[in-house]
Amino acid sequence: MTRKTELLSLLRGSKDYLSRQEICDRFGVSRTAIWKIINQLKKDGYQIEAVQNRGYRLISAPDTLSQAELECRMMTNWAGKNLYFSKETGSTNTDLKVLAEENAPQGTLVVADSQTAGKGRRGRTWASPPGSAVYMSLLLRPQIPAEKASMLTIVMALAVARAIQGILPNQTGEQVTSPFVQIKWPNDIILNKKKVCGILTEMSMEASDISYVVIGVGINVNQTTFPEEIKETASSLFLQTGTHCDRCELVSAIMREFETLYENFLHTGNLADIRDKYEALLVNRNQTVNVLDPKGNFTGIALGINNKGELLVQKENGETEEIYAGEVSVRGIYGYV
Ligand code: BTN
Numbered sequence: 195m196t197r198k199t200e201l202l203s204l205l206r207g208s209k210d211y212l213s214r215q216e217i218c219d220r221f222g223v224s225r226t227a228i229w230k231i232i233n234q235l236k237k238d239g240y241q242i243e244a245v246q247n248r249g250y251r252l253i254s255a256p257d258t259l260s261q262a263e264l265e266c267r268m269m270t271n272w273a274g275k276n277l278y279f280s281k282e283t284g285s286t287n288t289d290l291k292v293l294a295e296e297n298a299p300q301g302t303l304v305v306a307d308s309q310t311a312g313k314g315r316r317g318r319t320w321a322s323p324p325g326s327a328v329y330m331s332l333l334l335r336p337q338i339p340a341e342k343a344s345m346l347t348i349v350m351a352l353a354v355a356r357a358i359q360g361i362l363p364n365q366t367g368e369q370v371t372s373p374f375v376q377i378k379w380p381n382d383i384i385l386n387k388k389k390v391c392g393i394l395t396e397m398s399m400e401a402s403d404i405s406y407v408v409i410g411v412g413i414n415v416n417q418t419t420f421p422e423e424i425k426e427t428a429s430s431l432f433l434q435t436g437t438h439c440d441r442c443e444l445v446s447a448i449m450r451e452f453e454t455l456y457e458n459f460l461h462t463g464n465l466a467d468i469r470d471k472y473e474a475l476l477v478n479r480n481q482t483v484n485v486l487d488p489k490g491n492f493t494g495i496a497l498g499i500n501n502k503g504e505l506l507v508q509k510e511n512g513e514t515e516e517i518y519a520g521e522v523s524v525r526g527i528y529g530y531v
Pocket of ligand 1: 284285286287288309311312313314315316318320328329330331382391392393394410411412413
C-alpha cells in the first residue's frame with residue numbers, strides 16, 4: 195500500500211480532524227512530506243479541509259476510479275487485494291492473462307476506467323467509454339476439473355447481482371424500495387429488462403488441468419447514452435434507478451460477495467448451496483424461452499438451473515433439456531429477456 199492510499203484510508207476512517215502530528219508519527223515522515231501527499235490528493239479531486247492546530251479532514255471524494263481509492267476500500271482477504279488500475283487499456287482480460295503467465299497470484303484484479311479493445315462474448319466488442327463504467331478482470335487458479343469452470347461465471351453473476359442490490363439503496367441515504375436486480379442465464383445482469391452487466395470468462399489449460407481462469411466483468415454504472423446498436427437492450431444502473439453509484443464501492447462490494455460465494459463453491463464442489471439464490475433472480479424463470487442452439491432451436495419453459503449451472507428447459511413434449519452455456523443463447527419470446 196502506498197502512503198497516498200494509507201493516508202486516504204486514514205482520512206476516510208476518521209470522522210474528526212486527523213492531527214498533523216498523528217499522521218507524521220504514524221508514517222514516520224515530516225509534515226512537509228504529508229503536505230505533499232495531501233496536495234496530490236487535492237489534485238486528484240479530493241476536497242480536504244486543513245485547519246490550524248486541528249489537522250486535516252476529508253470533505254468529499256471525486257467520482258473517479260483510482261488505485262488508491264480502490265485499494266483503501268477493498269475489504270476482502272484475497273479477492274482484489276493484488277490490484278492493478280489503469281486509466282485506459284486495451285482489454286483488462288488481456289492484461290490479466292499476461293500477468294497470469296507471469297505467475298500473478300489468485301485474486302489479482304485488473305481494473306480500468308476505459309478500454310480501447312473491450313471484448314464481449316462470442317467475439318463481440320464491449321463498448322468501454324471512460325468516466326462512468328467498471329471494467330475489471332479477476333484471476334482465479336482453482337483446482338477443479340476443467341468442465342466445472344463454467345460454474346465460476348454463475349458464481350460471479352450472483353456476486354455482481356447481490357453487490358448491486360446491496361449498494362444502490364444504501365447510497366441514497368433514504369428509505370427506497372430496492373431495485374430488483376435479475377440474472378439472464380448464464381451471466382447477464384438485468385435491471386428492468388435491460389442489460390447492465392456482462393461477464394466474459396476465459397480459461398487457460400496445462401495438459402488437462404486448469405492453469406488459470408480470468409473472469410472479466412463490464413458494468414454500465416453511470417452512463418447516460420449507449421451506442422445505437424445496443425441501445426434497445428443495454429442500460430446503466432443510473433438510468434434505471436436515478437441514483438449515481440460510487441464505482442469503487444461497487445468493485446469492493448463485488449469482491450466481497452465473490453470471495454464468500456467462491457469459497458463456498460470450492461467447499462461444496464458444485465452450485466448446490468447457491469442455486470436457490472441464483473434461481474430467485476433468474477429473469478426467465480417459469481417463462482417460455484427460445485433456445486437458440488446450433489444443433490436446432492426449440493421453445494420451452496425455463497425451470498431453473500442444476501448443480502452444474504446448466505439451464506433446465508422443459509420442452510412441449512414434457513422432456514427436460516439440460517442446456518450447457520457454450521454456444522447456446524436463450525431469449526425471451528418477445529425479445530432479449
Ligand atoms: C458480454 O458480452 O456480455 C461480456 C462482456 C464482458 C466485458 C468485460 S469488460 C472487462 C473485461 N475485459 C474485456 O475485454 N471484457 C470484459
